[in-house]
Amino acid sequence: MARGGRKSQGNPVDWVTRAADDAVRHAGEGNLVTVASGASPSGPIHLGNLREFITPHFVAEELRRRGVPVRHLHSWDDFDRFRKVPAGVPAEWADHIGRPLTAVPDPWECHATWAAHFRAPLQEALHELGVEMEEISQTEMYTSGAYRAQVLDAVARRDEIEAVLARHRTKKVSAGEDASAQEAADLAESVANEDDNPAAAASADAIARFPYRPYCRGCGRDTVTTTAYDDATTTLSYTCSSCGFEGITDLSTDNDGKLLWKVDWPMRWAFESVNFEPAGRDHMTPGSSYTVGTEIVSSIFDWRAPARVVYAFVGFAGMQKMSSSAGGVPTATDALRILEAPMLRWLYVRRTPTQAFDIDFGPAVVRLYDEWDALGRKAADPDKADVATLAWHRASATASAGRLPTPAVVVPFRTLSSVADVTAGSADHISRIVESSGFPHDSVSDLEPRLTMAMQWTAEHVPAAERTTVRESPDSERLASLSEDEEQWLRILLDRLREPMSLAEVTAVVYGVPKLARGLGLDDPPTEQVKADQKDFFRLLYRLLVAAERGPRLPTLVVALGPEKVRQLLGA
Numbered sequence: 001m002a003r004g005g006r007k008s009q010g011n012p013v014d015w016v017t018r019a020a021d022d023a024v025r026h027a028g029e030g031n032l033v034t035v036a037s038g039a040s041p042s043g044p045i046h047l048g049n050l051r052e053f054i055t056p057h058f059v060a061e062e063l064r065r066r067g068v069p070v071r072h073l074h075s076w077d078d079f080d081r082f083r084k085v086p087a088g089v090p091a092e093w094a095d096h097i098g099r100p101l102t103a104v105p106d107p108w109e110c111h112a113t114w115a116a117h118f119r120a121p122l123q124e125a126l127h128e129l130g131v132e133m134e135e136i137s138q139t140e141m142y143t144s145g146a147y148r149a150q151v152l153d154a155v156a157r158r159d160e161i162e163a164v165l166a167r168h169r170t171k172k173v174s175a176g177e178d179a180s181a182q183e184a185a186d187l188a189e190s191v192a193n194e195d196d197n198p199a200a201a202a203s204a205d206a207i208a209r210f211p212y213r214p215y216c217r218g219c220g221r222d223t224v225t226t227t228a229y230d231d232a233t234t235t236l237s238y239t240c241s242s243c244g245f246e247g248i249t250d251l252s253t254d255n256d257g258k259l260l261w262k263v264d265w266p267m268r269w270a271f272e273s274v275n276f277e278p279a280g281r282d283h284m285t286p287g288s289s290y291t292v293g294t295e296i297v298s299s300i301f302d303w304r305a306p307a308r309v310v311y312a313f314v315g316f317a318g319m320q321k322m323s324s325s326a327g328g329v330p331t332a333t334d335a336l337r338i339l340e341a342p343m344l345r346w347l348y349v350r351r352t353p354t355q356a357f358d359i360d361f362g363p364a365v366v367r368l369y370d371e372w373d374a375l376g377r378k379a380a381d382p383d384k385a386d387v388a389t390l391a392w393h394r395a396s397a398t399a400s401a402g403r404l405p406t407p408a409v410v411v412p413f414r415t416l417s418s419v420a421d422v423t424a425g426s427a428d429h430i431s432r433i434v435e436s437s438g439f440p441h442d443s444v445s446d447l448e449p450r451l452t453m454a455m456q457w458t459a460e461h462v463p464a465a466e467r468t469t470v471r472e473s474p475d476s477e478r479l480a481s482l483s484e485d486e487e488q489w490l491r492i493l494l495d496r497l498r499e500p501m502s503l504a505e506v507t508a509v510v511y512g513v514p515k516l517a518r519g520l521g522l523d524d525p526p527t528e529q530v531k532a533d534q535k536d537f538f539r540l541l542y543r544l545l546v547a548a549e550r551g552p553r554l555p556t557l558v559v560a561l562g563p564e565k566v567r568q569l570l571g572a
């Protein structure tokens with residue numbers, strides 16, 4: 001036994017391997033495996049929710065690699081009710097509260113419905129990430145009557161269902177009493193999210209806790225109270241508190257509503273034969289939909305709760321002006337403006353889903369790219385295969401898309417962003433500087449998509465105070481007060497600047513100036529005196545070139561500015 005799990009044929013084992021094993025065990029050897037995800041397109045789907053989609057995706061990919069038949073089924077919970085009007089949306093949208101998300105118009109007028117508006121950008125991002133899913137719409141499933149037999153079954157056995165729900169309601173209350181303030185708040189939040197109608201759930205009237213709720217035929221809202229149900233005719237009578245409509249719907253022929261969430265979820269596990277589905281931690285509290293669903297799925301729908309992983313929170317840091325519509329919370333689309341698709345995948349696959357982490361859009365992005373590039377070099381050597389390189393491979397390619405886009409010529413992100421920062425120039429301009437810095441390439445496209453990402457990151461995420469501002473004219477005051485040493489350093493530097501020079505040559509000269517000034521050769525190791533001189537010399541250069549104490553690496557800065565600009569600013 002190796003640390004961290006079993007090893008088979010010397011191959012490293014990670015959480016994906018184990019989750020895939022669980023899914024196969026659940027489905028039974030040789031059977032089609034269904035991995036599932038679900039999301040409500042009620043608002044922007046942020047990077048934390050991406051775990052819902054990408055976790056089963058990695059499991060499906062592992063199974064494809066093994067040659068196991070698998071489908072990734074994704075459910076858009078777009079038949080859910082519209083709950084509240086978010087900031088920035090006209091107040092009159094309050095009129096739509098209680099209607100299905102597919103019946104609410106798009107206030108931005110770019111899509112057919114509210115649901116489509118929030119579904120579309122995520123679909124695009126998932127496509128870019130190489131995540132392929134078989135998508136189903138719960139609006140279509142319910143309104144086509146696909147679940148009719150299951151709905152009738154659940155309604156016929158509503159007393160058994162209510163007994164399970166009631167037992168868990170009690171547990172939840174007692175768990176709440178023992179909980180800390182934060183846990184209690186989380187719990188209250190999850191009750192609010194999970195109970196489709198908390199007021200009715202608390203009611204003593206059994207008919208009010210009916211497991212199925214129609215949308216009102218008068219106004220389309222779910223603000224209905226079930227007044228009667230006739231088991232013989234399967235007709236349900238209701239009144240609507242919004243519009244006063246009193247109606248009847250026949251569950252054997254009409255398709256007006258849906259099962260309550262805690263019954264709906266396990267019904268769908270059974271209907272779709274789901275073998276694996278991840279769940280957010282909020283679904284795992286006592287009395288939560290997962291706990292309740294586990295009981296209901298076996299007692300009512302004759303299926304076993306799918307194998308699962310519970311995924312933890314993803315946070316964010318280092319954000320400047322976020323263009324996101326998510327109210328400052330970044331979406332996958334935002335992340336894909338600065339991270340190559342394989343890197344974003346890597347952030348999710350390299351940690352077990354139970355581990356919370358932050359995605360940092362600040363200076364950490366530069367280190368993240370360095371780490372990713374170093375891992376790519378390691379992954380190229382099969383002798384170095386381990387869990388880390390396995391994550392790199394999982395992140396880099398998918399069964400159907402093959403290798404996801406990465407630059408043909410890999411230039412460190414820090415180089416690209418420094419040049420973008422210093423020049424504030426076009427991609428072509430940056431490409432020429434990068435070329436002369438020792439990264440030969442045929443065209444700008446060889447540097448993509450990283451070059452564009454570096455430009456976007458520099459423009460959108462580096463705070464103005466940390467941006468480099470190249471001086472427009474020489475600092476005549478400072479140039480007039482140079483010491484003898486300083487004058488000598490600048491003279492040596494200017495003597496040796498030629499065009500063109502590679503980054504390596506410029507590096508040797510910039511570091512070598514204080515050596516030459518002390519009578520040493522360019523290749524001699526620096527003495528303590530030279531090291532002290534280098535510090536002073538570099539500080540002088542930053543002052544004269546960018547009017548700051550520090551900046552991008554000096555050789556990169558000198559190459560990016562070009563000898564002519566450097567001569568102008570150093571007063572030559």
Ligand SMILES: [Zn+2]
Nearest residue numbers: 106110111117
């Ligand atoms: Zn839209």
Ligand SMILES: [Zn+2]
Nearest residue numbers: 216219240243
């Ligand atoms: Zn109504």
